[in-house]
Amino acid sequence: MxxxxxxxxxxxxxxxxxxxxxxxxxxxxxxxxxxxxxxxxxxxxxxxxxxxxxxxxxxxxxAPAPQSVEQQPANSERAHHLLSVDGYTRDSVEDLLRVADIMQPIARRQKTTRVLDGAVLANLFFEASTRTRLSFSAAFARLGGSVCDTTGFTFSSMAKGESIQDTSRVISGYADAIVVRHPELGAVAEFAQATHVPVINAGDGPGEHPSQALLDLYTIQREFSRFSKLIDGARIVFVGDLKYGRTVHSLSKLLALYRNLRLTFVSPESLMMPSALIEKLAGQGHHIEQTQDLAQALAGADVVYATRIQKERFAQEETLEGYSADFQINSAVVNRYCGADTLIMHPLPRDSRPGANDLSVDLNRDSRLAIFKQTDNGVAVRMAIFATLLGVQDQVPHSLREVGWRVPVYLAPEDEVPYSDQ
Incomplete structure (x- = not known):
């Protein structure tokens, strides 16, 4: 190793x-x-x-780290799924992140492996996606597997009235793992009930997005390591659409596995975190604050996690009220209130149109911005998820070989750190 x-x-x-x-x-x-x-x-x-x-x-x-439900080998009597972060303990999530570390040379295109040679992934995205769908595809392919994609209801038999259960059973006959994104809360869990093939939740409406939360946690941990920080005792600030932002829901629950956190949620009243989740976090011994004062929230923050307004999830009668420029994370705000080692994150995509008040593009050259580290780390984390669910994680270290193509040192002209060293 x-x-x-x-x-x-x-x-x-x-x-x-x-x-x-x-x-x-x-x-x-x-x-x-x-x-x-x-x-x-x-x-x-x-x-x-x-x-x-x-x-x-x-x-x-x-003591050996216990495995979570989601991490049991897929060759057990019933294949397990990754539907939520609720099955994880602190030990088991960190065990998965250790596997992600092993995957880094493959994700960074320094090594290659064929441990999933012959395996097929079905990517079923009934809701628009670019980076999540491609990230899952890249992760599976870099382990040696092949990928079949379908996007949108229009190109699915569900448009003809087929049930989720029937679709699940049919796809299970074609694929060895299934990634599902669906606009309805609970639909992915219903899909998983009809199959023994591992199902990964890539987002179910306003519910959860577990793989995004895992890659976010992994990024926080790696960046904190550079500054000799621990997650225990950290101050994490979430800003934006906290009502429908499923990435915030999943990440906050994962973070709650750590100790003595200060979690601050910044949003207009109409987009506040679900009260049941706030109560759960508070019940785990963390200090919880909800506010509309961004400046006050940012002071002393270790992580600032911004989110896009999820207008596509609003009910017909809902309108966007109170989300003004006062909630935007931009260069002026960050430089005034944040420290030199504050981590600025966003699950992407961010809305860069005028008046969206999302994470500003004027931070693109700020060394505190971690959004591209998140996306890069996502490949390694999703490789770890696939390898663990399909039971090949122990084969990876013995299967590595050098890549045979030219790999770029920097992925973008403005990158300051070589891609392979991130």
């Missing part, structure tokens, strides 16, 4: 920052940073064998 994966796993399971782990190992922070670089980096240094043995002994002394 690459030493970078071993070190990240140690930090998660021991709940240590980089500073804490370097002190535990008795080495300088600079030395640890050089050990944690990707294997192909010219500045990476090999960790001494004595340090590796010491870390493995520390991890061996910990």
């Amino acid at each position: 690459p030493q970078q994966v071993i070190l990240r796993d140690a930090m998660r399971r021991l709940n240590l920052t980089r500073d804490g782990l370097s002190q535990r190992l008795g080495v300088t922070r600079r030395a640890l940073d050089s050990w944690m670089l990707p294997d192909h980096s010219t500045e990476m240094r090999k960790m001494p064998d004595i340090a590796r043995r010491f870390i493995l002994e520390l991890l061996k002394g910990l």
Whole structure:
């Protein structure tokens, strides 16, 4: 296993920052940073064998991480699904993120594998999507599988009146894994009830978006690692459409697995977080604040998570009231109220049209903006989900080989960090 994966796993399971782990190992922070670089980096240094043995002994002394319902191997009597984040514990979610670390060289196009050679993914998107659909497709393909796509009701037999159950049973005969996005709350769960083939919820109306929450958590954890921060005790600010924003619903529940968080929800009254979810978060011992004062909320924030207004989910009689420019996250606001290590996030797509008041494009060159790190990390996390559900995660490290094509060092002209080092 690459030493970078071993070190990240140690930090998660021991709940240590980089500073804490370097002190535990008795080495300088600079030395640890050089050990944690990707294997192909010219500045990476090999960790001494004595340090590796010491870390493995520390991890061996910990209780094994229990698997969540969603993480059970797919060759069990009944294949399990990823429908919600509710099945995860802190240990099991971090175990999945360890698998995502193993997937990074593949996602970054440094290595390739064929562990899912011959497997077929059915991507069923009954609601518009670009990045989520392509991210799932890329993740499955990079594991060696092939992908079949369908988008929209118009191109589905459901337009002819076919039931969700019939569609599920039919597709199960074609595919080894199924990703479903549906505009109705609970529709993906209904789809999963009719099959033993693993089903992944790619968004069900205003309900949940579990894979997005997992990649968001993974991004927070990796970025916090650079600043020697822990998620425990962090201040997380959510801004925007919190009523219909399913990414906020899923991510807040995952974050609640950590300790002593300060969760601040900023929105007009018409778009506030569902009260049942607020009560659940408060009941888990976190400090919860709901406000319409963005400036006050941003002071001291470790993460600012902005969301697009989900107008497509509004009921016919609903109108957008009170969402003014005062709620926009832009360069002026961030520079005035946020710190140098504040993380600015968004699940995308963001609405860049005038008057939308979504996350501003004037932050594109700000080093605190993590939206493209989120999308890049999404491939590794979704690869981990597929590998775990289909039971091949342990085969991956032994199946890796070098890629045979030219890989760009920077994906965009304005990137400051090489793609492979992100």
